[in-house]
Amino acid sequence: MSSFQQVHSIDSCSQGSLDDAEKGIYDSTLESVAPPPFVYTSQRREAQLSRLQSPTSPVHEGITPCTSVPELSLPQPIKLNTSHIEVVEEPVKKPVTIKAKISRWILFELWFNVYRRFFTFVVLLNLVGIILAALGRFKYAENHLGALVLGNLLCAILMRNELFVRFLYLLAIYGLRDWAPLRIKLAATSVLQHLGGVHSGCALSGAAWLIYKIVDIIRYRAVQHPAVIASGIVTNVFIIISVLSAFPWVRNTYHNVFEKHHRFIGWLGLAMTWVFVIMSNTYDIKLGQWRTDTHSLLSAQELWFAVFMTVFVLIPWVTLREVSVEVEIPSPKVAILRFERGMQQGLLGRISRTSIMEYHAFGIISEGRKATHHYMICGVQGDFTKNLVVHPPKTVWTRQLKFAGVGHASAMYKRGIRICTGTGIGAALSTCIQSPDWFLIWIGSDQERTFGPTITGLIKKHIEPERMILWDSKKRGGRPDSVQLLKDTWKSFGAEVIFITSNMQGNDEMMQGCRAAGLHAFGTLWDF
Known part of the structure; x- marks a missing residue:
């Protein structure tokens, strides 16, 4: 593995004394100790x-x-x-920390963000459609219920498709960068970051329309073929299970259960969708017989929705490859993975030890598209990342088509601040390496010892001292007032936007502080 070997000789004192900053815990500032009597x-x-x-x-x-x-x-x-x-x-005596009081309106705005607004709008729009269809006032739904089902499901798939989302980012960056006012750029970034709200809303709405369609078929079961009814019910069951498995409490508590059901049951649902579409469009309920001509099938909207759904599901998996990887272990809490070829900034990659199971996403660090390597920082948080440290792999499975994170939108702005804590440097560093107009703030504990010479070397090589703040909470005796730090840097650097990568507590504190101070900020997003 040349010079990039695993580092196993770790200072014994660092084994049990790694600060909570590496774990993403937003710890308090140093406590002053009173002298003894x-x-x-x-x-x-x-x-x-x-x-x-x-x-x-x-x-x-x-x-x-x-x-x-x-x-x-x-x-x-x-x-x-x-x-x-x-x-x-x-x-x-602990120092008294007085936090600025955040207004209820700001807290509500941050809670009811664009993700929830998209979700609410999509669900309510479809709910109105279902009610109108039930009342007989939605003529299109009477003849094209299947199209409404598959149209929603296709939209849900697109919002999570790497290629389609990269295309949207491309349009926003090159279409708005040179001429658009800041307000439009901020709105576009917010839309791109919260596309998951459309994904969730359309998936739930598609399942609702599917239930309505099956109920409609059962109502007229006297003239409908039993095979059509059976295929519709099976499709319904698969789609509903796939949707329910993605609910937050399932996904966050039982991640492997979510992945198995959402992916594999979803694939079965797609296969049964084909069966249902073909059977429902080739059976003539008026004549009570199967049609043998293909014209009626090819002219059906449902067929083409199913075609595009299948294409966009397959595209990322076509790029799946098993690739070589070199692993550096600078500390027991972190594994640094090195891959071949360079990357654009703001991208994330999914990796797994198997071809179709247990994929995990990590931010990509690269010096540019022409670089020879790119890196991923994997902090130990679960079984998968723990095994990367205990049993470093020589190869991993990954999709060569990477997906864009909100940091990819940084190319739209003239100057900005990228703040991160702990392993969040993995998602933030490329932006500051590849653009001289971005300021890096990295809050962590003993970063050089924890993350090793590779990461600190990239920082020192590409980012000037006046363009970064590396806050070592272990040396400085605690974490900074991050909101005040952002305010000061905002003024001195002349930034127009802030991107935040932190744990939930740190993210909430910074987002609330920035909103109260009138600073434009985009934080880490947890799907709801």
Whole structure:
């Protein structure tokens, strides 16, 4: 593995003393420790005191050493009866941190973000359509229920497709960068970041329309073929299971369960969709027989929705490859993976030890598209990342088509700030390496020891000292006031936008502070 070998000789003191910053825990600032009480309890200490209190000492002159405050003192030391004196340990007083009060309106705005607005709009729009269809006032739905089902599901697939999302970012960056005012750029970035709201809303709405369609078929089961009804019910079950498995409490608590059901049951649902579309469009309910001509099938809207759904599902998997990887382990909490070829900034990649199971996404660090390598920082948080450290792989599976994170939109802006904590540097560093107009703020604990020479070397090589703040909470005795740090950097650097990569607590604090201060910021997004 040449010079990029695994580092196994780790300082023993670092094994158990890694700060919570690496874990993404937003710890508090350093606590000041009060000095112990100045109580003399031995004859030896009394002798030392008597020697110190000479006639020419500052105490004898009525002055406490190192201060100008007068203090009453005796000209001769007296014997102290110390038998009854007890040493009392004073409790450590924590510094009082006064946080700025955030208005309820700001908290509501951050909660009801564009993701939730998209989700609410899409679901309500489809709900109105279902109600109108049930009342007989939606003529299109009477003849094209299947198209409404598959149209929603196709839209849901597109919002999570690497190629389509990269295309949207391309349009926004090259279409808005040179002429658009800041307000439009911010709106476009917000839309791109929250496309997941459209994905969730369309998936749920598609399932709702599918239920409505099956109910409609069952109502007229006397003239419908049993095979059509059966295929519709099976399709419905698969789609509903796939949608329910993606609910936040399932996805966050049982990630592997979510992945298996959402992916594999979703694929089965897609296969059954083909069966249902073909059967429902080739059976003539008026004549009560199957049609053999292909014209009616090819002219059906449902067929072409199914075609595009299949194409966009397959595109990312066509680029799946098993690639060589070199692993550096600078500390027990982090694995640095190195891959061949360079990348654009703001991209993320999914990797797995198997071809179709347990994919995990990480930010990509690269010096540019013409670079020879790119890197991923994998912080130990679960079984998958733990095994990267304990049993470093020589190859991993990955899709060569990478997907764009919100950091990819940084190319639209003239100047900006990229702030991150701990392993968030993996998603942030490329932007500041590849663009001299971005300022890096990295908050962590003992970064050089924790993340190793490769990452710190890239920072020192490509980012000037005046364009970065590396806050080592271990050396500086705690974390900074990140909001104040952002305010100061915003003014001095002349930034027009801030991108944040942090854990939930740190992200919320910075987003609230930036919104209250009128700073344009985009934080880490957790799907809801």
